[in-house]
Amino acid sequence: MAGPVSRTIQVGGERPYAVHVGPGVVERLAAHAGEEPGRQVLVVHQRGREELAEQAAQTLRGAGARPLLAAVPDAESAKTAAVLAGLWDTLGEAGFTRSDLVVGIGGGATTDLAGFVAATWLRGVEVVQLPTSLLAVVDAAVGGKTGINTAAGKNLVGAFHPPVEVLCDPAWLTGQARADYVSGLAEVIKCGFIADPVILDLVEADPAGAGDPLADPARTLELVARAVQVKADVVAADLTETSLREILNYGHTFGHAIEQVEDYRWRHGDAVAVGMVFVAELAHRVGLLPAGLLERHRRVLDAVGLPTAYLPGRWEQLRAAMARDKKSRGATLRFVALEGLASPTRLVAPAEEDLVAAYAAVSGAPGRLDRV
Numbered sequence: 001m002a003g004p005v006s007r008t009i010q011v012g013g014e015r016p017y018a019v020h021v022g023p024g025v026v027e028r029l030a031a032h033a034g035e036e037p038g039r040q041v042l043v044v045h046q047r048g049r050e051e052l053a054e055q056a057a058q059t060l061r062g063a064g065a066r067p068l069l070a071a072v073p074d075a076e077s078a079k080t081a082a083v084l085a086g087l088w089d090t091l092g093e094a095g096f097t098r099s100d101l102v103v104g105i106g107g108g109a110t111t112d113l114a115g116f117v118a119a120t121w122l123r124g125v126e127v128v129q130l131p132t133s134l135l136a137v138v139d140a141a142v143g144g145k146t147g148i149n150t151a152a153g154k155n156l157v158g159a160f161h162p163p164v165e166v167l168c169d170p171a172w173l174t175g176q177a178r179a180d181y182v183s184g185l186a187e188v189i190k191c192g193f194i195a196d197p198v199i200l201d202l203v204e205a206d207p208a209g210a211g212d213p214l215a216d217p218a219r220t221l222e223l224v225a226r227a228v229q230v231k232a233d234v235v236a237a238d239l240t241e242t243s244l245r246e247i248l249n250y251g252h253t254f255g256h257a258i259e260q261v262e263d264y265r266w267r268h269g270d271a272v273a274v275g276m277v278f279v280a281e282l283a284h285r286v287g288l289l290p291a292g293l294l295e296r297h298r299r300v301l302d303a304v305g306l307p308t309a310y311l312p313g314r315w316e317q318l319r320a321a322m323a324r325d326k327k328s329r330g331a332t333l334r335f336v337a338l339e340g341l342a343s344p345t346r347l348v349a350p351a352e353e354d355l356v357a358a359y360a361a362v363s364g365a366p367g368r369l370d371r372v
């Protein structure tokens, strides 16, 4: 598949911004150096992404800004109150003002943290996100959901704080371990189920290739752009998740519960993959989802190497974690479910026996439980 090497997706809403995906986009940071000489920039970067952080700092410095690098722990270890407080201290000591900037560099865990530090410092400074994982470019860095985890659960503290720009060079994604990249594919496939079935067709046409960003760079760009477009359309219409935005949470009620029960040793996308099968089972059981579409969930996720099953014997913990899902209202569990392809709806207060049956269906069958 030949095609353009760069794509720009506009995200609408009150404060519109662009997602630029293409070679050399880091240079665009120069435009954020500010009109006043010496704009301070906190470059929050995941450990391991030092080279890119230094490149970003050089670009900013060259344009007159004063970057300050802050390395944060890898993956979910970054999304803690302690790491966040450390960044607040850094901002305070450096005297960051409202005209200064935060840049986030890394996977979704880091962009969530960087976005939240920007959202909270002086009640909000600008943030530019440089996602370096597939999951972060198609999902975490776009849309302005920022936050950290607490002992009670995933992303329980956060804010809606959209970035002013998102920049991703596809070359960054090629550094990811395959299992991490494939985890990001779960969110891409999610977008296929909830809104853009062409994504599913593309993945199903070559599932092994879809899991390798270099197998067909044009297809990689197409999948990224399509998933970002789905997210952009949704968040432009409902930034603060009053209703429509909930569809982006497809598979996350059970998925976040797995992450919590596993103490974040499971990759987010892997957990969401099982979560999508769980809610597809549930929706099929209550008569919403046709059998063929349930089967398609397992087929496409399995084809790219994502897990479709979780361990048995953990229902009590999972059920308790699901009760703390943000879509819950009081004691009422609410799921995003499908009644057809690209036709999301809500499944409210399902019977406990149906929940247990859906759990049995995802914990009885063999699945990939060895990806931790």
Ligand SMILES: NC(=O)c1ccc[n+]([C@@H]2O[C@H](COP(=O)([O-])OP(=O)(O)OC[C@H]3O[C@@H](n4cnc5c(N)ncnc54)[C@H](O)[C@@H]3O)[C@@H](O)[C@H]2O)c1
Pocket (backbone or CB within 6 Å): 046, 047, 048, 074, 075, 076, 079, 106, 107, 108, 109, 110, 112, 132, 133, 134, 135, 136, 139, 140, 141, 142, 143, 144, 145, 146, 155, 172, 173, 174, 175, 176, 177, 180, 183, 184, 187, 268, 269
């Ligand atoms: N805010 C949102 O809307 C949103 C959406 C989806 C997911 N999320 C959050 O995003 C996180 C998951 O994102 P993720 O999968 O990117 O996780 P992550 O940030 O933990 O990154 C996954 C792994 O990939 C590595 N990695 C990242 N970029 C790399 C690169 N260029 N080269 C080599 N390794 C690289 C990381 O070091 C890490 O080990 C979760 O915390 C999830 O809750 C947020």
Ligand SMILES: O=C(O)C(=O)C[C@@H](O)[C@H](O)[C@H](O)COP(=O)(O)O
Pocket (backbone or CB within 6 Å): 139, 143, 145, 154, 155, 156, 187, 241, 245, 246, 248, 249, 252, 326
């Ligand atoms: O952007 C959204 O809205 C999403 O729900 C996207 C999800 O993929 C993402 O994992 C998000 O962080 C989950 O949000 P939460 O509100 O359930 O914590």
Ligand SMILES: [Zn+2]
Pocket (backbone or CB within 6 Å): 139, 187, 252, 268, 272
């Ligand atoms: Zn997610």
